[in-house]
Amino acid sequence: MDLIIVESPTKAKTISQFLGKGYSVLSSFGHVRDLPSSTIGVDTAKNFEPKYIIPAKAKPKVKILKDETKKAKEIILATDEDREGEAIAWHLSEVLNLKEPKRIVFHEITKTAIEKALKSPRKIDTNLVNAQQARRILDRLVGYKLSPFLWKKIMRGLSAGRVQSVATRLICERENEIKNFIPAEYWSIEAKLFKNKEFSANLFAKNEKTIEKLEIKNKKEADKVLQELEEAEYIVENVEKKETQRNPQGPFITSTLQQAAVIKLNYSAKRTMAIAQRLYEKGFITYHRTDSFNLSTQSQMAAKELIINNFGKNYWPGVIKKFKTRSKSAQEAHEAIRPTHPNQMPDNLKKPAKLTPEELKLYNLIWQRFIASQMASAVFDSCSIDIKAECYTFRANGQTLKFDGYLKVYPTKFEEMDLPKLNKGEKIQLKEIVPSQHFTQPPARYSEATLIKVLEKESIGRPSTYAPILDTIQQRNYVEKDENKRLKPTNTGIMVNDMLLKHFPQIVDIQFTAKMEKEFDEIAQGKDTWQQTLKDFYMPFEQILKDKEQSVAKMDLTEETDKICPECKGKMIIRLGRYGKFYACSKFPNCKHTEPIAKPSLGIKCPKCAQGELTEKTTRTKKIFYGCSLWPKCDFALWDKPVNEFCPKCHSIMVENKAKKIICSNRACLNEDRIKSIKKKNKIS
DNA sequence: CAGTGAGCGAGCTTCCGCTTGACTT
DSSP states (O other), rough: OOOEEEHHHHHHHHHHHHTTTTEEEEEOSOOBBOOSSOOOOGGGTTTTTEOOOOOGGHHHHHHHHHHHHHHHSSEOOOOSHHHHHHHEEEEEEEHOOOOOOEEEOOOOOOOOHHHHHSSOOOOOOHOOOOOHHHHHHHHHEEEEEEEEHHHHOOOOOOOOOOTTHHHHHHHHHHHHHHOOOOOOOEEEEEEEEEESSSEEEEEEESSSOOOEEOOSSSSSHHHHHHHHHHHEEEEEEEEEEEEEEEEEOOOOOOHHHHIIIIIIIOOHHHHHHHHHHHHHTTTTOOOOOOOOOOOOOHHHHHHHHHHHHHHHHHHHGOOOOOOOOOTOOOOSOOBBBBBBTSOGGGGGGGTOSOOHHHHHHHHHHHHHHHHHTTTTOOEEEEEEEEETTTEEEEEEEEEEEOOOGGGGSSSSOOOOBBOOOTTOOOOOEEEEEEEEEEEEEOOOOHHHHHHHHHHHTTTOHHHHHHHHHHHHHTTTTTEEEEESSEEEEEEHHHHHHHHHHOOOTTTSSSTHHHHHHHHHHHHTTTTEEEEHHHHHHHHHHHHHHHHHHHHHHOOOOOHHHHHHEETTOEEEEEEEEETTEEEETTTTTOOOEEOOOHHHHHEEEETTSSSSSSEEEEEETTTTTEEETTTTTTOOOOEEEEEEEEEETTTOOEEEEETEEEEOHHHHHHHHHHHHOOOOOOOOO
C-alpha cells in the first residue's frame, strides 16, 4: 500500500474515493513544523539558522503519519503546489525521515488529474522551500523585533507585523483623509424635456466646437447659465446609438467571495469562511481558500449543458470562458471556488434540508456566480443624445436591456431609460430646468470588503489570512467597527501607526510586501540565496532598531484629572495598566490608592445587597460583565445585561441575552422552562 | 468574572501562513 499525504482531511477523503484500495490517503492538517512561539527561534549570527519544532497541536497528527509511514510501501507527498505547500512537503520529509520522497501536484481534484499526477512524480523543489523559509523568517524577525519595541515605548501587549501594520496604516490614513477633507461646492443643471414623452438631459459642455468641460462652482455661476438659457431653443445636435455589452465576472476566489458576501448577504469575512468550510466539508463546493480563477474542464462542460438545457442555446456564449488572475502574487494551487456538482441547483436543495439557511444562501451565491461566469454577456441598446441650447450642450443617456444573458442567473443592479426616437435638427420642448447644489464627498471608511480588495491588490496577505487579519487588528484594539460596520482606527491604533510610520517607514510601506515577494521569487528561481536576502534586509533593520531603542522616548500615557485622592488629598491621575485605564494617586509610590474608572450605572439596584447599583465592568480579558458597584463588599455579578424586571416565578433579576431576549438570570429556573418546552415538542410530534 | 503603577528581576506579551477541531452554551 502506498501512502499519499495532502494538507486537508476533506481533500484526503475525496481522493481516497477516486483511488480505491492500493492507496491510503492521509492529511497533515496544514503545517507540521514551525518556529517556536516563545522565543525568536532564528539565530541571526549563524546565517539565520531557524529552529523548527512540532507545535503541540500538530503532535498527534504527526504521530499518526509516522505510524502509517512505517506500514507504507511508498510515500507520496501531494501537498498544494505553492510556496507553503512545497515547504509542508519538505517539513514532512524531514519529520518522517523520508529518504527519497515522491512529490506530486495537481490543481483540480478529479480522478483524471490525480491519476495523471501519480504518473509523473518529481523531487521536492528546494529553491521554493527556501523562498518559503525566507518569508517565514522575515515575518518572524519583523514581528518579534518590532512588537517588543512597542512594549518598551508605548505599552505591553502591542504587536506589529508586515501585514497587520500595513492594514492598520491603510485604515488610519483613510481616517485622516476623511478628517482633512474639505467639501467643494458644485452645481448640476438638469433639463426636463418633452418630445412624445418626457426625458431628462444634463448640462455638460459649453461651446460645442471646442467642448469646454463645464464646471459650475456656485449659485452665482449657475444663475448666470440659467439667465443665458432663458430664451434658448433646444435642438437635437447629435444622436448616437450603439449596442453595449456587459460581461460576467469570473467565478469566485477567496477575496471576491468575501467581498460579495459582505455586500450581498451582510456576512463578515470570518463568518463567510466558516460557512464555506462547512460547504466544502459536506462536498458542495471546491476548496475555499484560493487565488486562482481556473476551472476544471469537466465543470465547464457541466455548466454548458446546464445553461443550454435550462435557459436555451443563446445563453451559452459558444466558447468556454476563461478568466485570468490580475494579481502577480497568485500561486494558483487550487481551482476557483465553484459548486462541485454544478447540476446540484440551489432550489433543489431546499426541501430535504441538507444545508442550513445560511449555508444555502452562500451556496446559492457561489452557484450563481459560477454558472453566470460561463454564460453569454448581457446586451444593452444604448443611446446618447446631445441637445444644443444657445452655446450649451445637454446630454441624455439611455439604455434598455436587449438580452439579459448572464444577468438571468447573477442579477446586478442597472437602470433602464428609454429615450424617445429623435432626429438631428429636431426642436424639443423644455418643461422645466432644474439647478441643484452638491458638495463633493469625502472617501468612505473601509468596509471588510473594500479593505480586502486593497490588500489583495497590493499582494498583502493570502486567501487563508484575509479574514484573520481583520480579526487580529480588532483584537489588538487598533481598529473597531462603526455603526455601519466600517473600520475606523482607535486611539491605540493611531498611536502605534504614528510610531511605526515615523521610525520604521520601510516596514509599514505599502510596497514592502510586493518588494519582498520579488526577492522571494528570485530565491525560488535559484537566482539568490535565502540567507543573502535575509541579510540584506536584516542588517540595516537591526541597526535602525538599535538606534531607535536609544533615541525614542517612552510615551507618557498618563492623563491629568480634577479628582482628589481620598487618602492623601493628592491629585489623582489616569494611568494605563495591564487591564486598561484606572485612577491612581499621583503621589505613588508614597500613596498606593487606586480606583477603577466606573462606567455609568445602569440605574438598577443590586438585587443581592440592595445598596449598590449594577454597572458595566470588564474582565482582564476585556469581556464585558455586569457587577455590583460596591464590590468587593458585594460580589453580585452577571454576564448578560440586567434589565429592571424580575422573574414572575422565582423573582430573580431578568437579563437580556445575546439573542436580545429578556430571560430570567436564574439558570435553574430557566432549565425548568426548557425541559417543559422540550416535553411539549415531543408530545406534538 | 475584580486588577493595574516605579524599580528590583522573574515570566509574559508578539509574527504570517497552512489546516481544523475540542471546549461549552
